[in-house]
Amino acid sequence: MVTIYGCKGCGSTLIEAVCKLLGEEYKLIEVAPWESGPAVESLRALNPLLQVPTVVLDDGTVMTESVAIVLWLLERHPDTDLAPPPGDPRRAAFLRQLVFFPSAIYPMYTVGDFPERWVKGKAAQDELKEATVQRTLKCWSAIEASFGQGPFFLGERLSVLDVYASVLSRWRPGRDRLREVAPRAVAAAERAEAHPDMAPVIARNFGG
Ligand SMILES: N[C@@H](CCC(=O)N[C@@H](CS)C(=O)NCC(=O)O)C(=O)O
Numbered sequence: 001m002v003t004i005y006g007c008k009g010c011g012s013t014l015i016e017a018v019c020k021l022l023g024e025e026y027k028l029i030e031v032a033p034w035e036s037g038p039a040v041e042s043l044r045a046l047n048p049l050l051q052v053p054t055v056v057l058d059d060g061t062v063m064t065e066s067v068a069i070v071l072w073l074l075e076r077h078p079d080t081d082l083a084p085p086p087g088d089p090r091r092a093a094f095l096r097q098l099v100f101f102p103s104a105i106y107p108m109y110t111v112g113d114f115p116e117r118w119v120k121g122k123a124a125q126d127e128l129k130e131a132t133v134q135r136t137l138k139c140w141s142a143i144e145a146s147f148g149q150g151p152f153f154l155g156e157r158l159s160v161l162d163v164y165a166s167v168l169s170r171w172r173p174g175r176d177r178l179r180e181v182a183p184r185a186v187a188a189a190e191r192a193e194a195h196p197d198m199a200p201v202i203a204r205n206f207g208g
Contacts, residue, residue, distance in 0.1 A: 001025040002073075005043050005054040007032040011066050011106065012053035013205040014167045018070055018160055020197045022077040067102045070160055082160050090154055094161065097143070097153060101164040105139045108132040109171060133173050137181050140169075144182035152188050162192035170206055 002019065004026050006012020012028075019026040031039040033050040040050065046062045047054040055063040063069050074083050083098075084090040111118060112132030115125035143165075147153070153161035166189040169178050179186045193202045 001027070001058055003027045003029060003056040005029045005031050005046065005056075006052045008205045009170065010052050010205075011167065013201060014066055014163055015053045015055060015069050015073075016205070017163050017167070017198050017201045018073050018082070020201055021082055021158075021163070021195070022073055022080055024073055024077065065102065066106070066164075067099060070098070070164075074160065081157055082163075084154065084159075093146070093148075094154060094159065097146070097161050098164070100139070100143070101161075101168055104142075105136060105168055108136045108139075112172065136173065137177065140178050140182040140185060143185045147182075147184045147188075150184050150188060151191055153185070158192055158195055162188050163198065165189035166192045166198070166202065 002015075002024060004012055004015050004019070006016065006028060007030060016026065016028065018024075029039065029042075031043045031052065033040060033043065033052060043052070043054060044050055046056065047064050049064070051064060053064070053066055053069060055069050057063065063072060074080060078085070084094050088094075109132070112129045115128040119125055119128055148155060152158050153165065165185055169175055169186055169189045175186055175190075192198055
């Protein structure tokens with residue numbers, strides 16, 4: 001059982017979906033970091049960066065960083081087929097892609113959602129935000145270039161890579177533009193959302 005601090009459509013969707021797919025019980029605490037109120041203050045006490053997902057384990061350990069949480073959950077469910085195990089020939093490609101999502105793409109939202117944190121003035125902020133969109137598109141092109149035979153990131157079976165792709169491809173600039181540079185990766189993300197465990201999580205977070 002884990003407690004997930006998150007908000008609808010945020011990166012916490014990924015953790016919610018992975019828990020569901022693994023059969024890990026979870027409790028959700030809704031908190032939008034950019035609002036104010038008691039929920040935000042309880043998040044601040046756990047994570048001074050005020051970011052979600054933030055997860056609290058049964059023993060009180062606090063975890064942040066989506067990829068760390070995903071890896072921890074996978075370790076807790078070693079028989080899962082949502083990731084190739086250590087020693088599997090697909091492991092290197094899996095780790096590469098797994099880390100690429102939160103290290104190369106997710107920061108484009110850390111910057112682009114709050115350009116005023118980084119530069120002053122509307123023109124500079126608009127320019128910065130557009131630059132994050134261009135970089136996001138470049139990242140998805142890179143993903144497409146290394147995408148295998150499909151239909152999922154790692155072949156015939158759904159993995160946590162498809163779940164990451166599902167959530168991140170819902171964000172700016174949106175699937176239609178991403179599809180222009182990464183049609184097979186976006187198709188894998190959409191296919192993942194049809195999984196019976198994924199579909200209700202996606203519907204709750206992003207609407208029907
Ligand atoms: N590196 C973190 C990024 C988390 C993150 O940026 N979450 C967004 C919501 S999707 C957030 O909380 N943004 C508020 C902020 O950065 O102030 C991760 O991979 O979990």
